[in-house]
Amino acid sequence: MSEENWIEVGSTDSIEEEDLIRFDHQDKTFCVYKLTDGFYATDGICTHEAVHLEDGLVMDDEIECPMHQGIFNIKSGEALSPPACEDLKTYPVKVDNDKIFIKID
Amino acid sequence: MKKNIIILGGGQAGIYAAREIRQNDSKSNIKILSEENLLPYERPPLSKDFLLDKKKEEDLYFHSSEVLKNENIEFENISINKVDFENKKLFAKNDNVYSYDSLLISTGSENKKLTLDNNLKNDIYYLRNLEEAKKIKEIVLNKNKITIIGGGFIGLEIASSLSQLQKKVIVIEIGNQLMGRIIPKQIADLVQNTHIENGNEIILNKQIEKITKKNDDYEILLNDNSLIETDFIIAGIGSTPTVKLFEKTNLKLDNGIVTNQFCETSIKDVYAAGDVSNFYHPFYERNMRLESYQHAQNHGICAGKNIAGVKTEYTSIPWMWSDQFNLNLQLTGICDEYDEIIERGNDINNGVIYFFLKNNKIRGACGVGIIGKVGRDIRITSKLTEKDTIVDKQILSDQNLKLNKLIQK
Numbered sequence: 001m002s003e004e005n006w007i008e009v010g011s012t013d014s015i016e017e018e019d020l021i022r023f024d025h026q027d028k029t030f031c032v033y034k035l036t037d038g039f040y041a042t043d044g045i046c047t048h049e050a051v052h053l054e055d056g057l058v059m060d061d062e063i064e065c066p067m068h069q070g071i072f073n074i075k076s077g078e079a080l081s082p083p084a085c086e087d088l089k090t091y092p093v094k095v096d097n098d099k100i101f102i103k104i105d
Numbered sequence: 106m107k108k109n110i111i112i113l114g115g116g117q118a119g120i121y122a123a124r125e126i127r128q129n130d131s132k133s134n135i136k137i138l139s140e141e142n143l144l145p146y147e148r149p150p151l152s153k154d155f156l157l158d159k160k161k162e163e164d165l166y167f168h169s170s171e172v173l174k175n176e177n178i179e180f181e182n183i184s185i186n187k188v189d190f191e192n193k194k195l196f197a198k199n200d201n202v203y204s205y206d207s208l209l210i211s212t213g214s215e216n217k218k219l220t221l222d223n224n225l226k227n228d229i230y231y232l233r234n235l236e237e238a239k240k241i242k243e244i245v246l247n248k249n250k251i252t253i254i255g256g257g258f259i260g261l262e263i264a265s266s267l268s269q270l271q272k273k274v275i276v277i278e279i280g281n282q283l284m285g286r287i288i289p290k291q292i293a294d295l296v297q298n299t300h301i302e303n304g305n306e307i308i309l310n311k312q313i314e315k316i317t318k319k320n321d322d323y324e325i326l327l328n329d330n331s332l333i334e335t336d337f338i339i340a341g342i343g344s345t346p347t348v349k350l351f352e353k354t355n356l357k358l359d360n361g362i363v364t365n366q367f368c369e370t371s372i373k374d375v376y377a378a379g380d381v382s383n384f385y386h387p388f389y390e391r392n393m394r395l396e397s398y399q400h401a402q403n404h405g406i407c408a409g410k411n412i413a414g415v416k417t418e419y420t421s422i423p424w425m426w427s428d429q430f431n432l433n434l435q436l437t438g439i440c441d442e443y444d445e446i447i448e449r450g451n452d453i454n455n456g457v458i459y460f461f462l463k464n465n466k467i468r469g470a471c472g473v474g475i476i477g478k479v480g481r482d483i484r485i486t487s488k489l490t491e492k493d494t495i496v497d498k499q500i501l502s503d504q505n506l507k508l509n510k511l512i513q514k
Contacts, residue, residue, distance in 0.1 A: 018509075049154070051476055051477050052477055054477075055477035055478060055480060055481055056477075056480065056481060057480075057481045057484045057485065057509070064480075064481075064484060065480070066433075066477045066478075066479070066480025066481050066484070067426070067428075067433050067476060067477060067480055068398075068426060069399070069424070069480070069484065082167070082402060083147065083149075083398070
């Protein structure tokens with residue numbers, strides 16, 4: 001696994017539990033989540049219409065789009081409720097020295 | 106027991122009901138009878154991304170024909186013109202006869218039409234289905250000054266799309282505010298400002314006296330004697346449930362088909378769901394008829410469960426949205442039964458929400474903001490409403506305090 005694709009997002013205390021932050025890198029937007037069992041990352045834009053998921057609601061393992069209530073599983077990216085039908089891309093996350101990193105391919 | 110289940114109406118409620126029945130019942134025959142020769146598709150984009158060419162026809166279908174085939178759901182394009190509830194039969198115009206053990210009516214709703222001289226009937230356009238959207242999309246290419254009659258959701262969404270296509274748009278509304286049937290005036294005024302800032306003309310409190318055709322253009326005379334010249338007219342003046350087929354039967358009708366909280370009608374083994382149903386909502390303890398995406402889907406699913414023998418109450422808190430320009434407007438619950446209104450936020454860039462409370466509990470809320478800014482709070486509001494939570498009004502009114510603090514787990 002190449003080390004160079006791990007990108008630092010921020011410190012672990014920058015996200016409240018059951019919440020998310022938006023992270024922009026180059027021309028892409030990601031969402032990084034803190035759930036009860038750790039950190040996760042997905043694409044930051046809903047697959048249904050181009051809206052940022054950073055304003056969405058995190059409940060348990062799910063992120064709900066603020067525009068039309070499409071729901072995705074944060075861990076798998078699976079689209080769980082219409083109007084979303086295309087899955088959300090997910091990314092590996094690691095924590096090192098209280099810093100969060102995501103692996104962007 | 107293997108049954109013949111017929112779903113009359115191939116819209117969103119119908120397809121979601123069909124798939125839900127199949128999830129609970131692998132044996133029964135499920136057949137959708139649809140007047141439109143198209144698989145069930147999403148209607149919300151028709152007035153927005155479809156007109157703007159951001160979504161194509163193929164993007165609109167809920168499910169492919171393969172999904173229906175795999176789940177053994179039949180879909181037939183046919184027009185039914187007679188129902189015999191006593192003998193459980195439907196009669197088609199082509200003399201086909203369909204027998205059912207259980208029937209779901211999901212015929213939806215249809216546009217109210219303007220009362221006009223006969224010679225103008227084909228000149229006014231309406232938007233409900235894909236065919237109408239295609240026609241409008243094609244015709245507006247060559248039009249420049251377009252009049253929308255009716256300042257409700259559909260009219261305003263079309264007005265927003267046409268403005269984005271660089272058209273001059275005039276909206277004429279009979280009432281003293283936009284979206285007056287269900288949206289609070291404070292929110293409607295914010296939306297109106299955005300239309301005006303984007304160049305649309307909004308005319309309130311005016312009735313149409315007469316429309317006259319002048320060569321390829323039209324003159325619209327209003328009740329204050331003002332005259333509007335326009336080259337294309339689209340009307341969106343509300344809708345009525347599609348129940349003509351049942352008017353001479355003993356099915357109980359009252360602003361749609363009257364159903365209980367289990368989607369059951371007054372006739373045994375006959376169910377109704379979606380726009381056509383005037384259903385009993387146990388939370389609000391009253392009947393209501395809703396025309397929205399979320400309702401069509403969830404009510405269809407609930408009907409599907411009940412038809413398959415899984416007795417399920419419909420308790421979903423109403424929710425709907427409208428997208429106009431860069432605004433996303435959302436409504437949850439009902440906003441006409443309250444003893445207190447609380448405002449959260451005052452800047453459309455961060456979102457503005459009005460909560461409608463009764464006995465310190467939220468009954469409904471309506472908000473508008475730049476896309477993405479009200480959705481989370483409205484969603485939390487739906488949950489607070491559903492749980493009948495007594496809310497801390499300080500948190501509701503202070504946009505710096507997160508609403509999820511109010512959710513009791």
